[in-house]
Amino acid sequence: MRNALIVSAILHFSLLAAAIISLPTSHFETPTVNALPVELVTIADETDLTEGRPEETEVVEEAATETVEAETPPEPEAQPGATDTPADEVATDADAIATAAESSAPEPAGEPEPVEATEPEPEPDPTPQTEVAAVERQPVEPEPQPSETPAPVPETVVPTRKPPPPPRRTQTARLEQQSSESFDADRLSQLINRTAPSGGGSGSAQASLGSESGRAQASLTLSEMDALRAQMQRCWNPPIGIEGGQDLVVTVQIRLAPDGSVVEIKQIGAQGLGALYDVAADAARRAVVQCQPYRLPPAKYEVWKDVQVNFDPRDLF
């Protein structure tokens, strides 16, 4: 017996030692987590959504393209003209606005230098208008410009008069003219004010992707709709007993007076029509008439003035 006990003890302690050594000693730290903030959201906030209309998807895209057009055209085409003219014509004016308005100034700044380098060699033959037109086209292909056509190069430098500005960069060009005379902070703010909306997109001002009726319906929140329906269904005695009665869903459009009474029942529609239409429609009409006036938030009268209620027998069960 002693031998067996010794054997058992040896086995146990070796097993224990193996377990202590080999089993992973996992250290884990759990960060102290404080209570999670829970925000209670009423149903009203969630359901106050605008019903969308699939056929009006264009609205947002239009707004987007408008802003793109307003922003992008000035950039590429204003570059050559803007750098040309201030450099030579208004050179001394440190034109903060011009540099601020065009963030991509460094690009064109590189171009005029080679142009000026070629200046002295060709003879200056002033035909300003046409040359300016040529200059305007040149930016499309800037590299061949210095080598091929030396003639137009001096033209850009020579004219002291501002060339007829390209119609697209009206804002910046006008601004430069003004700023050359006097720098005005108000004008700058005007400029900012004017450019901001073009970049902002349609925003909330534009009623996009929604219908008026949808908006109106959704403004009556789900809980208030339910309240109205509950008030109506209290008096509702649906024709359950007849065959197929459970499928008779009646939609009633009613107009309500500010005190909650029914002015008129405008329309009654029912799905699953047939011989039972009259029965179901009458049941719904009775319910609507009997239970008036309805208690609804008076502040939202405009919203529930015309309201549509579904009488669905399946809701009862």
Add this chain to the structure above:
Amino acid sequence: MGDAVTTGAALASPANFSLLALFLQAHIVVKCVMVGLFLASLWCWAIIFYKTVALRRMRRRMSNFEEDFWSGQSLEALYKERSEEDTDGLAAVFVAAMREWKRSHEGAKPALASLAQRIDRVMTMTLSREGEELERGLMVLASTGSAAPFIGLFGTVWGIMSSFQAIAGSGTTNLAVVAPGIAEALLATALGLLAAIPATIFYNKLATDIARITHEMEGFADEFLAILSREIDERL
């Protein structure tokens, strides 16, 4: 209670989940339970080893003796040979019966009238003594197999109680507060199962083996009694 607070304090630091750390962190009651279960497991395995070896030896001896017995050797010679050494199992039964037989023939007139009954009594006594000897220790296995899970469960419940106290002490239900207490508590259950499972399995095995051996011995006793009583009846 003091332990609960220290547990809670220890939880602020990263928890250590090695076996040793778990044991050292545990409440004193849980420690006692663990140590007790460890000792129970130790004792159980000692019994298992001992009994397995003992039963194997017993069966070998029994088959040896049966070979000798049915080899046609005279019973007198067999008795002389066996009575000198320490006997067990079948040999013990045989020796007891032969001793009674011898004693009955010692007097001037052999007492044969109820010799068969006396021999039967003697053999039954020997059988029960041998059976007791065989079954010794099995009780420990049975008790461990049935009680160890409950003891482990007790440790677990106690550990979870102290972990709840740690929650109450620290005021948060953070995992770091709860986890070590529960882990150490579960260790107690694990130890209980670790002790109970082998104990139960080997209890069943050993009990079956012992029952078989006892049955064999009873069969031999009956056969031997039949032989002896035939002899007695012939001499009457």
